[in-house]
Amino acid sequence: MNNETFNPASQPSVPENTSSIVDSLAQLSYVIQSVLGRSGAVYDLSPIQLRLLGILRDREPSMKQLAERLELDKSSITGLIDRAERRHLVERIPSPEDRRGFNVRLTPDGRRIAREIGGEIERRIGELAGVLTEAERGQLASLALKVAEARSGPD
Amino acid sequence: MNNETFNPASQPSVPENTSSIVDSLAQLSYVIQSVLGRSGAVYDLSPIQLRLLGILRDREPSMKQLAERLELDKSSITGLIDRAERRHLVERIPSPEDRRGFNVRLTPDGRRIAREIGGEIERRIGELAGVLTEAERGQLASLALKVAEARSGPD
DNA sequence: TATTGTTATACTCTATAACTATA
DNA sequence: TATAGTTATAGAGTATAACAATA
Numbered sequence: 001m002n003n004e005t006f007n008p009a010s011q012p013s014v015p016e017n018t019s020s021i022v023d024s025l026a027q028l029s030y031v032i033q034s035v036l037g038r039s040g041a042v043y044d045l046s047p048i049q050l051r052l053l054g055i056l057r058d059r060e061p062s063m064k065q066l067a068e069r070l071e072l073d074k075s076s077i078t079g080l081i082d083r084a085e086r087r088h089l090v091e092r093i094p095s096p097e098d099r100r101g102f103n104v105r106l107t108p109d110g111r112r113i114a115r116e117i118g119g120e121i122e123r124r125i126g127e128l129a130g131v132l133t134e135a136e137r138g139q140l141a142s143l144a145l146k147v148a149e150a151r152s153g154p155d
Numbered sequence: 156m157n158n159e160t161f162n163p164a165s166q167p168s169v170p171e172n173t174s175s176i177v178d179s180l181a182q183l184s185y186v187i188q189s190v191l192g193r194s195g196a197v198y199d200l201s202p203i204q205l206r207l208l209g210i211l212r213d214r215e216p217s218m219k220q221l222a223e224r225l226e227l228d229k230s231s232i233t234g235l236i237d238r239a240e241r242r243h244l245v246e247r248i249p250s251p252e253d254r255r256g257f258n259v260r261l262t263p264d265g266r267r268i269a270r271e272i273g274g275e276i277e278r279r280i281g282e283l284a285g286v287l288t289e290a291e292r293g294q295l296a297s298l299a300l301k302v303a304e305a306r307s308g309p310d
Numbered sequence: 311t312a313t314t315g316t317t318a319t320a321c322t323c324t325a326t327a328a329c330t331a332t333a
Numbered sequence: 334t335a336t337a338g339t340t341a342t343a344g345a346g347t348a349t350a351a352c353a354a355t356a
Contacts, residue, residue: 018281021296025187025280028299030206031306032184034226046324046345051185063315071189076347078316083345100314100355125180126173131305136298141176143287143295144183150286151186201322201347218338231324233339238322255332255337 025147035128039120043113049084053106053114060105062095089113180302190283194275198268204239208261208269211245215260244268 033047040050048070055061055069063081067074081104084090089110095101106114129137188202195205203225210216210224218236222229236259239245244265250256261269284292 018277018284021284021292022277022280024296024300024303025183025284026191026209026276027303028180029184029187029191031303032180033188035306036181036184037226048346054181064313071192072346073348074315075317075349079346095314098314098356100353102315121181122173122177125177128302128306129173129176129180131301132298136301137176139294140298140302141179143291143298145179146286146291147283147295148179148182148186151189151283203323219336227323228325229338230326230340234323237339250337253333253337255330257338 031128032125035124036121039117039124042120043117045113045117048080049089050117052080052084053089053110053117056090056104056106056110057114057118060093060103062101062103064101066104084110186283187280190279191276194272194279197275198272200268200272203235204244205272207235207239208244208265208272211259211261211265212269212273215248215258217250217256217258219256221259239265 036050037047040047045053051070052066055066061069063074063077066072066081067077070077070080072080081090081092085092088107090104091107092102093105095103129140132140191205192202195202200208206225207221210221216224218229218232221227221236222232225232225235227235236245236247240247243262245259246262247257248260250258284295287295
């Protein structure tokens with residue numbers, strides 16, 4: 001059954017038949033994280049640095065906004081950005097609106113790496129999803145998005 | 156579009172329409188990891204300690220087997236198990252077959268916590284999946300499992 | 311006073327290299 | 334010789350508490 005996750009033999013809790021969906025989603029998320037991890041490793045990026053680059057592809061958030069999105073303490077963000085800046089992946093831009101704050105953005109180097117690694121991930125997850133038919137992939141994408149957005153809320 | 160992940164505006168790569176499935180799977184995996192993280196935090200467990208407990212629910216693997224499953228160096232496993240043992244969550248059992256080796260198993264305390272946290276996760280992911288209909292949940296569980304097992308292989 | 315971000319500190323998590331004990 | 338695991342070491346990642354500068 002390949003269950004390394006948590007399906008506690010389940011008394012029904014919220015909806016019916018919870019255990020199956022819980023377990024398969026947890027399982028899937030570990031597989032995806034593993035794929036992301038390998039893709040990042042190709043460019044010597046940790047999971048959190050990889051995620052940072054992903055976020056910054058189309059945003060220039062403040063330190064505070066990064067803390068909220070990554071669910072990390074602001075002091076953790078300081079260190080994260082310090083290390084990314086040391087590698088010339090990102091840069092702090094003084095906020096034009098608040099002299100206490102900074103916005104963070106990709107450097108040209110950072111953007112190039114983000115693009116390359118994006119291709120890597122695309123290839124690897126695409127391969128993974130290759131076990132599904134085109135119709136199934138569409139279904140899965142749609143259902144996954146629905147769940148994901150239920151939680152984070154659409155932009 | 157709430158895309159903090161990597162959909163590189165996609166030239167078609169492996170199958171057609173990759174970008175959508177890649178992005179939604181990555182997105183979903185971050186949401187699930189976040190839910191798991193919060194659940195673990197309730198019991199002051201890091202993501203990796205949580206995953207360890209999940210694995211040990213129905214196994215007593217050797218240190219080496221843990222390293223393989225978690226995709227970590229053996230020396231990382233030493234530290235991981237040291238810290239878990241210090242918290243009385245797991246214990247090392249000398250392997251009956253190889254005097255160099257140990258098997259790792261849950262203590263009664265560890266088992267109790269694993270069970271409780273399992274309920275917590277069940278509840279939270281169940282709630283998340285509550286945005287889907289029963290039929291959709293079944294579909295998602297089935298598709299997710301198919302992808303997950305394509306990679307890790309069934310037990 | 312409240313908020314944004316940094317610093318100091320301590321701990322967890324991780325890998326590499328060298329090592330011990332056993333196979 | 335090869336393998337299972339540990340130790341020493343170094344660095345990334347994280348949180349808490351105290352702080353500085355600005356709002």
